Amino acid sequence: QVQLVESGGGLVQAGDSLRLSCAASGRTFSSYAMGWFRQAPGKEREFAAAIGRSGSMIYYAGSVKGRFPISRDDAKNTVLLQMNSLKPEDTAVYYCAARYYSGSYSPYDYKYWGQGTQVTVSS
Numbered sequence: 001q002v003q004l005v006e007s008g009g010g011l012v013q014a015g016d017s018l019r020l021s022c023a024a025s026g027r028t029f030s031s032y033a034m035g036w037f038r039q040a041p042g043k044e045r046e047f048a049a050a051i052g053r054s055g056s057m058i059y060y061a062g063s064v065k066g067r068f069p070i071s072r073d074d075a076k077n078t079v080l081l082q083m084n085s086l087k088p089e090d091t092a093v094y095y096c097a098a099r100y101y102s103g104s105y106s107p108y109d110y111k112y113w114g115q116g117t118q119v120t121v122s123s
Contacts, residue, residue, distance in 0.1 A: 002026045002098045002112040009094060009117030012086055016121070021082040022096030030054065034072060035110055038092035038119075042080040045095070049081060050103040059103060063122035064090075082102060086121045094120050 003025040012018055022034065027057075035050035049070040050059045058070060072079045079096060094117050097110035104110065 001031070002032060004096045004098060004112055004114035006096045006114040006117040009119045011120045011122065014087055014121055014123050016086050018083045018086065018119060020083065020094055020096075020117060022079045022081075024079070024098065026077070029077040030074040032098040032100055032112075033057075034070075034075075035075050035097045035103060035107075036068075036070065036079075036081045036097065037095045037097060037110075038090075039095070039116075043092075044060045044107040045107050047105045047107065048094070050105070051079065052103045053101070057103060059105060061105075070089065077106045083119070086119075088123045091119060091121050 005023045008020040033052045036048040037045050039045040047061050047115050051070045067084050069082050096114040098112040099110045
């Protein structure tokens with residue numbers, strides 16, 4: 001069982017940065033791949049970034065690649081999403097998710113989810 005709690009969202013202007021943090025409970029955090037997804041109003045949940053166990057593999061959606069580096073700290077049971085050069089189209093609720101063993105682009109492959117944190121980027 002893994003419980004996830006996101007933090008760090010907020011209201012910013014285009015071009016600004018935010019850092020999202022996801023704190024995970026449980027002693028086996030290092031066994032899970034971690035992903036960040038986002039969902040804008042009226043749209044489906046979409047993949048943003050994922051990181052494998054021990055940071056072995058990293059995946060990005062094309063829309064965030066080069067702007068949103070993902071990282072993890074297994075000693076602190078934390079995964080981070082550094083969001084740089086934010087755009088209005090990045091506005092969404094951002095969710096942290098955990099999948100045992102390996103990462104995936106599909107939200108349906110992740111078993112554990114946080115409650116989400118709102119990111120709003122004004123133009």
